[in-house]
Amino acid sequence: MxxxxxxxxxxxxxxxxxxxxxxxxxxxxxxxxxxxxxxxxxxxxxxxxxxxxxxxxxxxxxxxxxxxxxxxxxxxxxxxxxxxxxxxxxxxxxxxxxxxxxxxxxxxxxxxxxxxxxxxxxxxxxxxxxxxxxxxxxxxxxxxxxxxxxxxxxxxxxxxxxxxxxxxxxxxxxxxxxxxxxxxxxxxxxxxxxxxxxxxxxxxxxxxxxxxxxxxxxxxxxxxxxxxxxxxxxxWLSGDAEPVGPRRGGRRVRVRPGEVETTRPFEQVNVVLGMEAFGREDDRRFALGVLNTALGGGTSSRLFQEIRERRGLAYSVYSFTSHYADSGVVGVAVGCLPAKLDEVLTTVRLELSRVAAHGITDDELVRGKGQLRGGLVLGLEDSASRMIRLGKAELVHDELLEIDEVMARIDAVTLDEVRDVAAEVFSRKEILAVVGPH
Missing domain, CATH: 3.30.830.10 (Metalloenzyme, LuxS/M16 peptidase-like)
Structure with missing residues (x-):
């Protein structure tokens, strides 16, 4: 680092x-x-x-x-x-x-x-x-x-x-x-x-x-x-000044649970269900990244397999995290037919509660780490991705983590750490947004 x-x-x-x-x-x-x-x-x-x-x-x-x-x-x-x-x-x-x-x-x-x-x-x-x-x-x-x-x-x-x-x-x-x-x-x-x-x-x-x-x-x-x-x-470059440091968290910006919906003449209902998570400097972000990938980060993920492959409830389903200096969220996004909305929400909530209670499996931990590691390395194969890594490291993080160091932090994530993060985050009150036909 x-x-x-x-x-x-x-x-x-x-x-x-x-x-x-x-x-x-x-x-x-x-x-x-x-x-x-x-x-x-x-x-x-x-x-x-x-x-x-x-x-x-x-x-x-x-x-x-x-x-x-x-x-x-x-x-x-x-x-x-x-x-x-x-x-x-x-x-x-x-x-x-x-x-x-x-x-x-x-x-x-x-x-x-x-x-x-x-x-x-x-x-x-x-x-x-x-x-x-x-x-x-x-x-x-x-x-x-x-x-x-x-x-x-x-x-x-x-x-x-x-x-x-x-x-x-x-x-x-x-x-x-x-x-x-x-x-x-x-x-x-x-x-x-x-x-x-x-x-x-x-x-x-x-x-x-x-x-x-x-x-x-x-x-x-x-x-x-x-x-x-x-x-x-x-x-424009005249004068002396010290670079302005990265935006720091300071007082945490709290997330408000609650439900909101709006009616639109779309064929599908689109849903995002999430909870408050961590800011971008929180060390638990690595465990949350592994959890997010295992939960809904690919075709082998728990949510994709349960909602799309086994139940056929939706074509698109994925989980995501958003990190800012002083706040963050984790969520699940699904698009489905209106008649399947209730079953989709029930299934998502059930999977989140299971992960909160029991964490993920050994196999899911290995796949989650592998997906993060592979995505990290393959995403740095061209000059554009390297430029973005440098810019964000300087402007946002104030540190440049070596690729090997990031990989080591991902590898160091344990089942207990993932379970603790899941228990904390997925026990929080929901934020639910629904958009679609009445």
Whole structure:
């Protein structure tokens, strides 16, 4: 485990070698005087590189009047800068076969691009220009407002999106930052104007709040030079600041049990049933991960076998966990025909009560660990997944766990630990969200 210390210029965080002594991966970190952090992973044999620009602001940082602003701003930063139009931004990366996009979460925003290694300087320049030098015109705000309203309407037509939104609203409250939807509502997006979005941009998109993570065939020193040039427009990197540390838990945000349902003209009923769990820094998250995988993480999982294979009650059934700095939930999601809803809920509750009382079996423990280990390693086979690992480690966790260390923590999970977690979590009061025909 490497802690992301807040001082210093450049340091090597980890180096991996093959059996012959050749370096297969090297992670290095540089902190600029402005507080901007640059973390890279050199991957032997790769011909691509992926860059991510991470900002420690998300939907939970918005006031009620700014609901949806983080996501709105994410869209707007693709609309043009003082040097590039929206078309210029698209053409620059399309011309080299690059892939680029962005996403907004509840606790951060990320802009990313994947390119051939030789085109990495171009990707750095384009993303640096976008996040530091956007002009955000009134015309762009009005045009993108309609796009976002269409996106909200699209999500409103997706039963899975609707039920998870409803579940979050019940769990944390419709007016609380964690309970609100990331995209905002039609009313909140309609009310946002250019002045408010611009102030939000100027306040949050500062060097000390950002991380540039890059993985692939690269040279760290060259990446740092390109970042200094690309992000230095308009003296954006001027001044001294300490990087802002990860969001800490502090006072725990409690989850509210209860039931909520809404009627929609869908063919199926979609259900999410869950309970309060742990924040992302809780060491019990590894036992919960094994439990979640054994319970509903694949086709061999207990819920899939019981609900789909044996009883034929539903096509889609899975369990999930969501972890934030100061809160978390675990849940089960099912889509079924309306006539089968009662039996589905009875079966899910029965399985959860069994796990709470008796834990999981030896075979389920082995399969759960194996699935987590395999998913972890296979998920790090490309530069994009490595970039995400670096960005989250720096921005969210303040530590970079070596792959072997994560595997060791998974392997160390015992049946007793899983049983204790199951007994604690699944004995809590339910949060139930139901969406479908009356």
């Amino acid at each position: 490497t802690t992301m210390q807040r001082s210093g210029t450049t340091r090597t965080l980890s180096t991996l070698r093959d059996s012959g002594g050749a370096v297969t991966s090297r992670v290095r970190r540089t902190v600029l005087p402005s507080g901007l952090r640059i973390v890279t992973e050199q991957m032997a044999g790769a011909r691509s590189a992926t860059i991510g620009v991470w900002v420690d602001v998300g939907s939970r940082d918005e006031t009620t009047r700014l609901h949806g602003c983080s996501h709105f701003l994410e869209h707007l930063l693709f609309k043009g800068t003082r040097e590039r139009s929206a078309l210029d931004i698209s053409v620059a990366l399309d011309a080299v076969g690059g892939e680029f996009n962005a996403f907004t979460a509840k606790e951060y925003t990320c802009f990313h691009a994947r390119v051939l290694d030789e085109d990495l300087p171009l990707a750095i320049d384009v993303l640096g220009d976008m996040v530091t030098s956007s002009v955000i015109t009134d015309e762009d705000v009005e045009a993108e407002r309609e796009v976002i309203l269409d996106e909200i309407a699209m999500h409103d037509d997706d039963p899975d999106d609707v039920v998870h939104t409803l579940f979050a609203e019940q769990a944390w409250g419709a007016t609380s930052p964690l309970g609100r939807s990331i995209a905002g509502t039609a009313e909140s997006i309609t009310a946002l104007d250019r002045a408010r979005i611009w102030r939000f941009y100027q306040r949050h998109y500062r060097p000390e709040h950002m991380v540039v993570s890059v993985a692939g065939n690269l040279d760290h020193a060259a990446v740092v030079r390109h970042v200094r040039r690309a992000f230095g427009r308009g003296d």
